[in-house]
Amino acid sequence: MSISRSICVYCGSRPGVRASYTESARATGKMLAARGWQLVYGAGDVGLMGEVARTAQAAGGRTFGVIPEHLFPHEVGKRDLSTFVVTETMHERKKVMFMNADAVVVLPGGAGSLDELFEVLTWRQIGLHEKPIFVLNIEGYWTPLLNMIAHIIAEGFADASLADMVVAVDSVAELETSLVAALA
Template structure:
């Protein structure tokens, strides 16, 4: 599995700063954080203590994992910057946040979330399609949360705006363990890392 320098394999997780309406979302975030730590991997995420963000970080920490959080100054109060992390980096802008998270990651996973989660997922997916990186991208489809989105993406393919190869870049699973196993397998052939400051 490809890593950079001596740091552990790192998974960037995008997720909501709210818990959402289904307790399964919270349980999935906790399970994912724990499993990342149990694999000896590092969690990279948005640095907040609230919502699913806080749940995935707390679970990874409780399992003895290493957690890097990256949060913009403007959101540190709103998202309640997590002070118990292995490392919390405060950056000036959202662009700096996304760049720092991407540069620290060997793979990307999206949990349920809102506008920010969707924007981050589609951005890193677009970067992969354009060849700026070759790290795997996973979608944890908890309780069918993303079913309608995935259906819409099929419509975009049928309408000629997305092709099957682009769709295949996104690995979708409902089970956290299965998704992490897919990510691990895909990471074996991931070799290229981009300077995300140039994107």
């Protein structure tokens, strides 16, 4: 199967408390594989990361994982990926993931997912790229973040265009439709 696009997915190394988070991670992996899009992610085999990757693999999808040496034992580095890269630092990990992707999708996650999101959002804000960035707002998980971005704009710390740089979608079906349109 030829790879038409690669989608970077940032998400939790934990499953979270809602079954819908796991279900959406699995649906994302399945959707990426069905579209022939390669999953680019943090190479972990735990939490939502593991769910996305295992489901993409089971559906015949290609997987590109990047993990820093120090997280290998914590995130249980998934060695059976199509491409497996070990980096020295987190910064290298983020750069390799981003450089090998055509779009970014953020599923529910914690501080690491926020770090990854804000780095690519900042890069977009300062004109370093124009790749689309989506947050999968399952059960309103990212609503407080979206409100914070609106607050940052309202308080004069960012241009109104910042809000347009992060597209919130409420379902994997909506994510798929939005990705298809953005990557056309």
